[in-house]
Every structure is written in structure tokens, then in C-alpha cells.
Amino acid sequence: MRLGYRNIARCLGAAVFAFSLICPLFAQNSYNVYFNEIRPRDTSGDKTEFIELIAPAGTNLSGFKIIHYDGRTNKNGGTFSHTISAFIVPNDGVFTGNNTPLGFYVLGTNGYSSLAEIDQTIAGRMEDNLAGLVLYDASNNIIDAVAWGEPGDLITTDPGTVVITGPASANNYLSVTSATTNSNNSLQGPNLLFNDDGSNWGYTAATPGSINSEQSSGDITLPVELSLFQAAGGNREVILNWATSSEVE
Incomplete structure (x- = not known):
């Protein structure tokens, strides 16, 4: 896996909870x-x-x-x-x-x-x-x-x-x-x-x-440091959007 990425995830129930457990990895040892x-x-x-x-x-x-x-x-x-x-x-x-x-x-x-x-x-x-x-x-x-x-x-x-x-x-x-x-x-x-x-x-x-x-x-x-994390809910889904500070647009 390479450092630096952007992703959008549509998650339901348990998947959102799982992502919340994964997210702390990115903030570890800044x-x-x-x-x-x-x-x-x-x-x-x-x-x-x-x-x-x-x-x-x-x-x-x-x-x-x-x-x-x-x-x-x-x-x-x-x-x-x-x-x-x-x-x-x-x-x-x-x-x-x-x-x-x-x-x-x-x-x-x-x-x-x-x-x-x-x-x-x-x-x-x-x-x-x-x-x-x-x-x-x-x-x-x-x-x-x-x-x-x-x-x-x-x-x-x-x-x-x-x-x-x-x-x-x-x-x-x-x-x-x-x-x-x-x-x-x-x-x-x-x-x-x-x-x-x-x-x-x-x-x-x-x-x-x-x-x-x-x-x-x-x-x-x-670890990758998040520069953006957004979550928007609606219609039985949650849209997650995140980006890393090392990402080059």
C-alpha cells in the first residue's frame, strides 16, 4: 500500500463502525x-x-x-x-x-x-x-x-x-x-x-x-496524516470522504 490517497466509501451499519476503528491508525505517531x-x-x-x-x-x-x-x-x-x-x-x-x-x-x-x-x-x-x-x-x-x-x-x-x-x-x-x-x-x-x-x-x-x-x-x-475527513448521512447510507496531507493533487 502506498502512502497518500483519497477515497469515498458508502457504508452501512457495521461497516461504518469498522471504519471508525480503522481511522485512528492514520493519526498514530504524527x-x-x-x-x-x-x-x-x-x-x-x-x-x-x-x-x-x-x-x-x-x-x-x-x-x-x-x-x-x-x-x-x-x-x-x-x-x-x-x-x-x-x-x-x-x-x-x-x-x-x-x-x-x-x-x-x-x-x-x-x-x-x-x-x-x-x-x-x-x-x-x-x-x-x-x-x-x-x-x-x-x-x-x-x-x-x-x-x-x-x-x-x-x-x-x-x-x-x-x-x-x-x-x-x-x-x-x-x-x-x-x-x-x-x-x-x-x-x-x-x-x-x-x-x-x-x-x-x-x-x-x-x-x-x-x-x-x-x-x-x-x-x-x-502512518498517513488526514488533512480532510467528512461524513454525510442520508437514505440509509453514509458517504465518507477523506484525504491525506501527503496527497498530491
């Missing part, structure tokens, strides 16, 4: 910033760990925050927190389905800084499994969350503000990927980032600062 790749484990003693975000080129990530949580019940509070300093997402030559240019932000954890693609570093290290990351905007609103192996107590007390029920498109939905192994592979997001429960994330050779092996430029799908 920044279009997502976790895209995570390597919480390697074969060199956690010396090459990193976190990668993907976002539209030109997005200002200054003030956004990444918190790492240990999902074990005896570990409470974020094990590290990183607030992104001044950073504008570059155009890295990757595109969405409607040709919106995308770029990457790569954070080296546990002091990893030797890779050219790394933009910033932090001393904290990630747990191998039963752990996760939560992404906050500059106003401290959750906009994405990913865990690997199991959700652990991220969904109950630590932080307890993410969920694994309801629509996977929700800002605070915790996508749970497969577990990691003792390798240099990384967890990698698919083309459809905003409505995935984690089951479509891959675990393969790391690609920091570039497109994932699970992705194809021109097919990456991010």
Missing part, C-alpha cells in the same frame, strides 16, 4: 519516528550494541528520549535514559511508498562509537533478552516501544505504560520481537513499521544507518 533496528547483544562482550531510529528526512529529534527497561521483576526503573541532543534526520536515500525521503539516527550504546554511522553514544548497555526500549517525544509522550524475547514487567510496573493488547498501531503498543542469541545479528523492523506487533521483525546481519534486510526503499509504510 512524527513518524520509529525504532527500526536494535542490536542488544553481540559476540564481543556487548561492545557493538546500537539502536537505530527511522524518520522522515528533516525531522528534528532534539529532546526526544530513549529509555531502556529491564523486564525482570527485580529490576525497576529505566536502566538508562538518553535524551537526543541537537539532531536533524538526514536524507539517507531511502523512501516511503509515496517517495517521502527517510533517514536514520543511530545511537551507540555501551560506549560504542567506532562505527561511522553512529550519530551519538551513551555509556549504558542493553540487556540480552527480557528487556525493551520506549521512545518519548520532547513532551514526554510515548510514541513507540519495542521489547525482545518477552515483555516482562514492562507492561505492568516498569514502566507499566505500554501494552500488548489492543491495536498494534497505538503509540504505547509494545512490539515484542523474537529473542536474541549470542551473535552479531540485529533485530530489524519490516516495511510496515506502525502496525506490527513485533512478529514480523527479522533477526539477521546488522545494517546500522541503512535500510534493513526486511525492507525495500519505496515500500516502507509509515
Whole structure:
């Protein structure tokens, strides 16, 4: 599915209700910033760990925050927190389905800084499994969350503000990927980032600062922001008319 479209739907009863459930997908994470790749484990003693975000080129990530949580019940509070300093997402030559240019932000954890693609570093290290990351905007609103192996107590007390029920498109939905192994592979997001429960994330050779092996430029799908939504009823039907802000007339 390509981003940006206009549609008119004539719906009855249940169909209108179904559409009302689908519509929130388009408003999800208006920044279009997502976790895209995570390597919480390697074969060199956690010396090459990193976190990668993907976002539209030109997005200002200054003030956004990444918190790492240990999902074990005896570990409470974020094990590290990183607030992104001044950073504008570059155009890295990757595109969405409607040709919106995308770029990457790569954070080296546990002091990893030797890779050219790394933009910033932090001393904290990630747990191998039963752990996760939560992404906050500059106003401290959750906009994405990913865990690997199991959700652990991220969904109950630590932080307890993410969920694994309801629509996977929700800002605070915790996508749970497969577990990691003792390798240099990384967890990698698919083309459809905003409505995935984690089951479509891959675990393969790391690609920091570039497109994932699970992705194809021109097919990456991010949420669409509605610029128009109208509903008109009459004669036992409802006419829905909507357009996206990215649509080109």
C-alpha cells in the first residue's frame, strides 16, 4: 500500500463502525519516528550494541528520549535514559511508498562509537533478552516501544505504560520481537513499521544507518496524516470522504 490517497466509501451499519476503528491508525505517531533496528547483544562482550531510529528526512529529534527497561521483576526503573541532543534526520536515500525521503539516527550504546554511522553514544548497555526500549517525544509522550524475547514487567510496573493488547498501531503498543542469541545479528523492523506487533521483525546481519534486510526503499509504510475527513448521512447510507496531507493533487 502506498502512502497518500483519497477515497469515498458508502457504508452501512457495521461497516461504518469498522471504519471508525480503522481511522485512528492514520493519526498514530504524527512524527513518524520509529525504532527500526536494535542490536542488544553481540559476540564481543556487548561492545557493538546500537539502536537505530527511522524518520522522515528533516525531522528534528532534539529532546526526544530513549529509555531502556529491564523486564525482570527485580529490576525497576529505566536502566538508562538518553535524551537526543541537537539532531536533524538526514536524507539517507531511502523512501516511503509515496517517495517521502527517510533517514536514520543511530545511537551507540555501551560506549560504542567506532562505527561511522553512529550519530551519538551513551555509556549504558542493553540487556540480552527480557528487556525493551520506549521512545518519548520532547513532551514526554510515548510514541513507540519495542521489547525482545518477552515483555516482562514492562507492561505492568516498569514502566507499566505500554501494552500488548489492543491495536498494534497505538503509540504505547509494545512490539515484542523474537529473542536474541549470542551473535552479531540485529533485530530489524519490516516495511510496515506502525502496525506490527513485533512478529514480523527479522533477526539477521546488522545494517546500522541503512535500510534493513526486511525492507525495500519505496515500500516502507509509515502512518498517513488526514488533512480532510467528512461524513454525510442520508437514505440509509453514509458517504465518507477523506484525504491525506501527503496527497498530491
